[in-house]
Amino acid sequence: MARTTRQPALDAPRGRSGMLQRAPQQQSSDRFGRFSEAFARAMGTSGFLIGMTIFVAVWLCWNIFMPPQLQFDPAATNFTLLTLILSLQASYAAPLILLAQNRQDDRDRVQIEQDRQRAERNLADTEYLAREVVALRMAVNEFSEQVLTRDVLRTELRALLDKLDNAEIEGGAAR
Template identity: 90%
Template structure:
């Protein structure tokens, strides 16, 4: 009987990788990785220093250069610079939010795995505590009985007599 490889058998344990598998979506994943890299880069001191240098050079050029070389003059209140910074901000905000959402999803999965691990640890600890209590009770039962040589000899004699009088021993000797 041919069996579909996608079918899972109920008698086989499901592997760790089978629990969190999703269908691959490379395009959205690639964009998600891009958004995380973008958000990570924007949160660095290098980015802030670079942006500060860019704006300083832009302003210096458009203030101190001759008017025919200025491409965003101060007379127009640096409209082009304002538009560029607004465009950057309009793209940065959604990309940062996307990166935060992806991190939240990873955190949620990690929290669930931690919770499951904690439940297993608690169950193991409770089991071990019950076993320790059972061992203590067994030790306490033996502590009440003092085993002397005379008591041991009498117990062994009783067992020997019981074995000698059992019908199985007589049947085995008759054969």
């Protein structure tokens, strides 16, 4: 008996090895991107700067004015722990801010492309409408040349009446 391989049903979703496996990676990447944007947005606020200033001021005051046994980062060591914390914050902040800027640049590029396409469509629509207006004007001018006005019609009718009168007079004189 020949062995047949079973074809997957086209209306059934793929297993874990297919496209469904890639979706969580994209979602995870997007989640991290949104986090980086939120982080960059928060760091750019006056609230963050005020909070950071208060944090550093409290840190410095605690480690300068408290008794030596309560100090955890003494001034004698030049506030090594504070320096380390601020350096660590800066080393994480810079790449996150750059990532947020790159995502914004990508969104701007897409928006610019959409604006360009919209402008091209608007230009094409405007040119089409301009051609239609010109065609309508030409049709109206052509039509107005063919239309009889009341005065022209009266003049033509009077001329015909005069011809008829002249024909009657000549016909009556000939009889």
